[in-house]
Amino acid sequence: xxxxxxxxxxxxxxxxxxxxxxxxxxxxxxxxxxxxxxxxxxxxxxxxxxxxxxxxxxxxxxxxxxxxxxxxxxxxxxxxxxxxxxxxxxxxxxxxxxxxxxxxxxxxxxxxxxxxxxxxx
Numbered sequence: 178x179x180x181x182x183x184x185x186x187x188x189x190x191x192x193x194x195x196x197x198x199x200x201x202x203x204x205x206x207x208x209x210x211x212x213x214x215x216x217x218x219x220x221x222x223x224x225x226x227x228x229x230x231x232x233x234x235x236x237x238x239x240x241x242x243x244x245x246x247x248x249x250x251x252x253x254x255x256x257x258x259x260x261x262x263x264x265x266x267x268x269x270x271x272x273x274x275x276x277x278x279x280x281x282x283x284x285x286x287x288x289x290x291x292x293x294x295x296x297x298x
Contacts, residue, residue: 186275192268197254201246209239 217232253259263269264276271279 186272189268189270189272193254193263193270196268197250198247200250201243204246205239205243213239 213235220232254263260269264271264273267273269276
């Protein structure tokens with residue numbers, strides 16, 4: 178039985194997961210955080226210490242959006258063409274050496290030879 182490459186190479190899986198999470202987090206940080214901070218500061222200044230109810234909904238929505246983008250990035254990284262590019266830059270799901278060994282093993286003919294076989298040369 179073969180184990181998954183994530184189990185065989187947990188460091189690679191960690192790097193891939195980090196990249197998959199970093200991309201949407203950075204997008205959220207660049208796009209949503211500055212206006213969000215302005216709104217929070219403005220609202221807190223107006224209302225004292227009480228934050229508006231919609232703010233909690235907005236935070237939940239931002240979390241869901243970040244998770245959605247992470248899921249989309251993970252799915253895109255699973256596309257065979259994208260996986261080939263990731264292999265070229267060294268962060269493919271399967272290390273190059275392991276992939277080459279697997280391919281070499283698949284190419285060899287491991288059909289058992291019958292006991293009574295005699296070549297006819």
